[in-house]
Amino acid sequence: MDTQIPKGASARPEFKETVAKTTWQRWAQSDIWHSYKSSPVIIVSSLTFAVLVLGAIFSPLLSPYTPFDPSSLNLMNGFTKPMTANEFTGDYFLLGTDDQGRDVLSTILFGLRISLFVGVVAVLFAMTLGVVLGLLSGYVGGWIDGVIMRIADIQMTFPSIMVAMLLYGIGKGLIPPDLRDEMAIWVLIISIGLSEWVQFARTVRGATLVERQKEYVQAGHLIGLTRWSIMLRHILPNVTGPILVIATISLALAIIAEATLSFLGVGAPKTQPSLGTLINVGRQYILSGEWWILLFPSLTLLALALSVNLFGDWLRDVLNPKLR
Amino acid sequence: MSGDTPLIQARDLSAVFDVSKPWLNRMLAMEQKRFLTAVDTVDFDIPKGKTFALVGESGSGKSTIGRMIVGLQKPTTGQVLIDGQNLFSITNEKQKLAMRRRIQMIFQSPYASLNPRWRVKHIIGEPVRAFNLLPSGEIDKRVEELLDQVGLAKSDGEKFPHEFSGGQRQRIAIARALASNPEFIVCDEPTSALDVSVQSQVLNLMKALQRELGLTYLFISHDLSVIRYMADQIGVLYLGRLVEVADRDTLFDNPRHPYTRMLMDAAPHIDAFGRTAEIVSGEIPDPINKPSGCSFHPRCELTADQCRRERPEVRVFGPEKARVACHLCTA
Amino acid sequence: MSNSPLLQVSDLIVEFPTRSGVLRPVDRVGFDVRAGEIVGLVGESGAGKSMCGSAIIGLIDRPGRISGGEIRLNGERIDNLPEERLRHIRGKRIAMVFQDPLTSLNPLMTVGQQLIQTIRTHLPLSANDARARAIGLLEEVGIPAAAARIDAYPHQFSGGMRQRVVIALALAAEPELIIADEPTTALDVSVQAQIMALLKRLCRERGTAVILITHDMGVIAETTDRVAVLYAGRIAEIGPTRNVLSTPSHPYTVGLMASTPSTTGSLHTLSQIPGSMPNLRAIPKGCAFNARCGKAFSPCFQDIPVLEPVEGSEVACWLYDPAYQNTKETSGASE
Numbered sequence: 001m002d003t004q005i006p007k008g009a010s011a012r013p014e015f016k017e018t019v020a021k022t023t024w025q026r027w028a029q030s031d032i033w034h035s036y037k038s039s040p041v042i043i044v045s046s047l048t049f050a051v052l053v054l055g056a057i058f059s060p061l062l063s064p065y066t067p068f069d070p071s072s073l074n075l076m077n078g079f080t081k082p083m084t085a086n087e088f089t090g091d092y093f094l095l096g097t098d099d100q101g102r103d104v105l106s107t108i109l110f111g112l113r114i115s116l117f118v119g120v121v122a123v124l125f126a127m128t129l130g131v132v133l134g135l136l137s138g139y140v141g142g143w144i145d146g147v148i149m150r151i152a153d154i155q156m157t158f159p160s161i162m163v164a165m166l167l168y169g170i171g172k173g174l175i176p177p178d179l180r181d182e183m184a185i186w187v188l189i190i191s192i193g194l195s196e197w198v199q200f201a202r203t204v205r206g207a208t209l210v211e212r213q214k215e216y217v218q219a220g221h222l223i224g225l226t227r228w229s230i231m232l233r234h235i236l237p238n239v240t241g242p243i244l245v246i247a248t249i250s251l252a253l254a255i256i257a258e259a260t261l262s263f264l265g266v267g268a269p270k271t272q273p274s275l276g277t278l279i280n281v282g283r284q285y286i287l288s289g290e291w292w293i294l295l296f297p298s299l300t301l302l303a304l305a306l307s308v309n310l311f312g313d314w315l316r317d318v319l320n321p322k323l324r
Numbered sequence: 325m326s327g328d329t330p331l332i333q334a335r336d337l338s339a340v341f342d343v344s345k346p347w348l349n350r351m352l353a354m355e356q357k358r359f360l361t362a363v364d365t366v367d368f369d370i371p372k373g374k375t376f377a378l379v380g381e382s383g384s385g386k387s388t389i390g391r392m393i394v395g396l397q398k399p400t401t402g403q404v405l406i407d408g409q410n411l412f413s414i415t416n417e418k419q420k421l422a423m424r425r426r427i428q429m430i431f432q433s434p435y436a437s438l439n440p441r442w443r444v445k446h447i448i449g450e451p452v453r454a455f456n457l458l459p460s461g462e463i464d465k466r467v468e469e470l471l472d473q474v475g476l477a478k479s480d481g482e483k484f485p486h487e488f489s490g491g492q493r494q495r496i497a498i499a500r501a502l503a504s505n506p507e508f509i510v511c512d513e514p515t516s517a518l519d520v521s522v523q524s525q526v527l528n529l530m531k532a533l534q535r536e537l538g539l540t541y542l543f544i545s546h547d548l549s550v551i552r553y554m555a556d557q558i559g560v561l562y563l564g565r566l567v568e569v570a571d572r573d574t575l576f577d578n579p580r581h582p583y584t585r586m587l588m589d590a591a592p593h594i595d596a597f598g599r600t601a602e603i604v605s606g607e608i609p610d611p612i613n614k615p616s617g618c619s620f621h622p623r624c625e626l627t628a629d630q631c632r633r634e635r636p637e638v639r640v641f642g643p644e645k646a647r648v649a650c651h652l653c654t655a
Numbered sequence: 656m657s658n659s660p661l662l663q664v665s666d667l668i669v670e671f672p673t674r675s676g677v678l679r680p681v682d683r684v685g686f687d688v689r690a691g692e693i694v695g696l697v698g699e700s701g702a703g704k705s706m707c708g709s710a711i712i713g714l715i716d717r718p719g720r721i722s723g724g725e726i727r728l729n730g731e732r733i734d735n736l737p738e739e740r741l742r743h744i745r746g747k748r749i750a751m752v753f754q755d756p757l758t759s760l761n762p763l764m765t766v767g768q769q770l771i772q773t774i775r776t777h778l779p780l781s782a783n784d785a786r787a788r789a790i791g792l793l794e795e796v797g798i799p800a801a802a803a804r805i806d807a808y809p810h811q812f813s814g815g816m817r818q819r820v821v822i823a824l825a826l827a828a829e830p831e832l833i834i835a836d837e838p839t840t841a842l843d844v845s846v847q848a849q850i851m852a853l854l855k856r857l858c859r860e861r862g863t864a865v866i867l868i869t870h871d872m873g874v875i876a877e878t879t880d881r882v883a884v885l886y887a888g889r890i891a892e893i894g895p896t897r898n899v900l901s902t903p904s905h906p907y908t909v910g911l912m913a914s915t916p917s918t919t920g921s922l923h924t925l926s927q928i929p930g931s932m933p934n935l936r937a938i939p940k941g942c943a944f945n946a947r948c949g950k951a952f953s954p955c956f957q958d959i960p961v962l963e964p965v966e967g968s969e970v971a972c973w974l975y976d977p978a979y980q981n982t983k984e985t986s987g988a989s990e
Contacts, residue, residue: 034674214436214437215431215432215433215436215437216436216437216438216439218396218429218431219429219431219437219497219500220450221396222394222395222396222424222427222428222429223424223425223450223451223454223455223504224420224421224424224454224455225454234439237439237441237442238439238440238441381843381844381845382843489931489932490700490931491931492931519699519700519870519931519932520699520870520872520911520914520915521699521910521911521914521927521928521931522699522931523914524914524915524916524925524926524927524928525927525928525929527916527925528924528925528927546843546844547916548844548918549873549915549916549917549918550916552916552917552918552922553916553922553925576918586845587844587845588918589848590844590845590847590848591844591873591918592844592847592848592851592871592873592874592876592877593873593876593877593917593918593919594872594873594876594900594912594915594917595876595900595901595917595919595920596873596876596877596919597876597877597896597897597900597901598877599876599877600851600852600855600877601848601851601852601877603848603849603852604845604848604849607813607814607815607816607843607845607846608843608845
């Protein structure tokens, strides 16, 4: 039998037989990982973001000084230039000091912590609210849908920073004066969160309208599942892609919103300065020559917002093959 | 109904949908409300262990009937009786759940009918959990049993739906439908998205399961050849009305309604080389503005004056008791 | 038919490079189409039948490409033409009819505007003459009151009428060949019968050749003169339709016919082919059908069979290879 000359032998490309894959193999072979590997911009921006997040988390360990402990401050250290030793005390500051003699690097690390904390918690809050309202709106429909979407429409006609300022003002007014500084961060979080939920709600509603028509949802009805069970266990897992994309983009927006509010002096208090507060402080010295007090916090904010935004854009492209 | 009642009885089922434009648009355009009668006084029985098939083209209302029979949609008028009990008048939650367990459905799309984020063993096990049929420790074993029953490997339970071909997914959907030990399954175009060679696998599997488990089927399809293979009794739908109901052999040997004859002639035959089907004029009319009298009259080869004016009532013909809604049918 | 064929496809290979390797949805496909003939390409999903059609008309999406073989129209090679020259052939000499008529019609232009535009792109006619011709075409494809309906938009037509408009568009420049890719799959049976009758009539009257791509054996039987059965990108069997369908030779064709239910003839249990069409990434070595074939024996797992004449058709199967005629009877299916 082997004497037969293979007539039709053509070099058909060969592939290995695929068997059941582990979760790790699934991930390693996925388009997402492949796209990540082949995109230098995303590798750089995700690494930048990772470094900033680690810096924020470990700021108490990484900071060379404790900038908000009044006892450790020395006014003689004020306005030290970056990368030079102070002429009076001989202390060395990598990024210089501000008017109070606080180390700029340390204030940035702590400010980053506040900025990220406000941003992340505000987005989580907006996401929870938006996802629940979006699911309800899309799945239950009727007048509930009408009410939720009209509120969303009205809110969308105002710039979100204006909504946040308004809510912040109301929040401040409701809190007794002696608690204001303590509660300021939480008021900030709720204000930003309430100004960002609409994007989540709209996206989730749209995706839910598509999913609820699908037959697996009807199969759920047939076995008597409750509405909540269908919404949370069946529909929600299928709309996570768009939620993830919006969350990333919202994080960048929330960080900028927080910085804007703090810059305008209505956000994080002086006792817990965020990047925005630091930029506001630095602004006063730009004309008198102490440029580092403004420049370094600004660059940090830029790096943070840009890396999150680029990551979000990439995620949207990867998760939505139609755009490619 | 002397003796045993049929398992499923559809009594004068109708479904009317409001397809009007929103209130404000309607006011501005000075329009009346518009209604679509998707299903119009449809009446049939399915004896236990048998397959009743509904055949019809688009707009015939066949899927709507399927949804009403399983309780996914309430009929505008009429009743669905399961073992003599009205499906829509059960108020007790416990009884409702018990009734749901007995009725399941297999859907058309093998892609949309399985949740893409769930592992197959969770998809198949869900009805068992929802109806509390087994203690949670025994569910995995039951899932393996079901996978085996539909011709899949036990290890397939760990995979996700996208790892299967269309035919295999339909097997998973069948396993899920069987999970609650139902007596009655509505099959809505279960093979129309599948390739021929895979379609025959699924059809044969469904027949084998019917024999083994004594299942009763309502089989919905647009494909007469598939219907002929599966059904004991066939109902032909046109624009929401049953125009003819007969046993399979009666219907294929002696189609009485002109629409049934037209459908049979138009269906391509694998052994009719070079044949040109007799061309029927026109297409299915707009179901919102149905023709007067018999809705088939504009396309019918016979058409008398009466057909334009009067809606034909169902009459019974022959020793086989074929039910036909046509003025001109005589024997 | 001694004259040379209108279209000659030989050893056509289409490849798609992907991350994990090169996929080959069409592998050494060859067939001829003569003027006035209807040739069917039949197969299940993944057989490569639509890809063949796209390759002939030069519409393969990037990064796919024709990587081997030839396509000749009236003797002239068209598979390696630059895009600009290809555009002259597309529409003018070869036209295409797709499954969904809505995607081939522009919703913002009237049917008449689209027809006139196509006519004037390919033929030197004045606006008035083109309009008259457009009305003539609509009448020819059976649209009632064509002169009035020419100014209607696509959404004002029913599904069947829209497919007729698409066929009129395809005919606009008097092409020599029409490629119809599942033209009736989205339509009801009664309308399907109308459209198939129309295609057959046009083919007869105008001498236009048609390549009909479908998965429906019934449509193939009633419409085509010759048929090629495709499996995993290769032709399994090709020949006169009556020959291939009533006395199939390739085990796949045999299985396909036996698993197709019918509305006529005796009712018997449908036979089934185990498994399903292999994924393009996992096509078995040797004959692609070997894993599902009840008659597979050793060479089927080694080498790819080529088309050989068998009883009036051509079949790519080792069972019919003279070198194995004796061995298969003795060792046969047991291997």
